[in-house]
Amino acid sequence: MAETMRAVVLDAPGPPDALHIRDLPVPVPEPGQVLIRVKAFGLNRSELHTRLGLADGVIFPRVLGIKATGVVAECPGGEFEPGQQVVTLMGGMGRTFDGGYAEYTCVPAGQVIPFHSDLPWDVLGAVPEMLQTSYGSLTVGLDAKRGQSILIRGGTSSIGMCTAVLAKQRGMTVLATTRNPDKAEALHRIGVDHVILDDGDIAPRVRELVDGGVHTALELIGTPTLPDTLRATAFHGVVCFTGMLSNQWIVENFYPIGYLPRGVRLAAYGGEAGDLPPEVLQSFLDAVAHGITAVPISGTFTLDEIRQAHTVMESGTATGKLVVTT
Structure with a gap:
């Protein structure tokens, strides 16, 4: 595994240009934490509020992102197997500790939800916080x-x-x-x-x-x-x-x-990961996979296009979720 990762860092509130892509050390998980290789994440207006300086309790500089979807890279406590598909959300992500706007994120095991799906990563990245x-x-x-x-x-x-x-x-x-x-x-x-x-x-x-x-x-x-x-x-x-x-x-x-x-x-309502039972997440993803329901995605971006994605989010022109793949 690489020692460094690309991440989107916000040094202080500002316009989309305040978002900077930097090389940071890959976090080292402790027992009770999970290191996730991020494959995709959906944008949320909570992150817009943080970027605009409207959110309380944010410590800068900060890697934004209140959720992420990917696979387990390391889990010292054994709560999850490496390679397991997971989502993580809330719990202070992107505010009190670094969040999902990165190639890796390290979070408490209690806010990780496992799933199994062959759906594309952009679809999977749109789901967790939106569904929760x-x-x-x-x-x-x-x-x-x-x-x-x-x-x-x-x-x-x-x-x-x-x-x-x-x-x-x-x-x-x-x-x-x-x-x-x-x-x-x-x-x-x-x-x-x-x-x-x-x-x-x-x-x-x-x-x-x-x-x-x-x-x-x-x-x-x-x-x-x-x-x-x-x-x-x-x-x-x-x-x-x-x-x-x-x-x-x-x-x-x-x-x-x-x-x-x-x-x-x-x-x-303002909830946490515990409000989304794993069986509800899995059932929703299975319904999408079988064409019973759909995930409303308005646009997909790369990490390098994060400023463009935030500009679209702030404009209010999106119809559905904006997703970034890593």
Whole structure:
């Protein structure tokens, strides 16, 4: 194994040009850690927030990346066999310790999930955090039930599209928003029942489509659209605040009685690797391999194209996941 690796380093917050590819020593794992040869990783807006200086608790310089997909290179504690396909995510990756924007990453064994698949690495790289967030939002945040309706605010994001796929597998009626009419067909292709063009005031339209409002709603835009999403939700329905594509996540002067519609519940989701059971990951990958479902990928880049990939992510023009292969 090589002694050095290529990695994307951020010395301090800044524009995409602040991302630098450097040669760094390959980490040496201790017992309880796993060294992973990274094959691919999906981009996440959490990494954009870190690059822009909006994330708390980040120590610079830092190798970004809150997840990675690859194979076990070394595992001194014996939790995993070398060569085992694995994903890793969260747990401080890319913030308090170096993350997945590299040819190797070293992480605690407890945040590693094994799998077996012959799917291409770019597809596998798109899945872990996207699936974990979507699955966790549906199960932990919304406690969604078969046959219910769901509104996905921010439907053409990777999380939005993955949630739509999982919701349709549960037999749910799916409403999803987009601000761009050209993206509507992409939502219909993954099974969305009703695509809503988002002008900021969609609650009346939602209530036309679903009498009384939706049972569940996933907020991925952030605080600017949250009040309208709450108004689109039925009595005793649940809204889960999971994303902030708008980069706005603080509700100023929050007064719950005045802010929340009567009988509507507000939850939030931000999970860890433990929220994604290995059997859920394997089942999803098997479904993709058999053509039962699909992974929404908007673009694939090389490590050398990381600045370009971040530029696309920041522009908000992607429809689905952006993936980097190493």
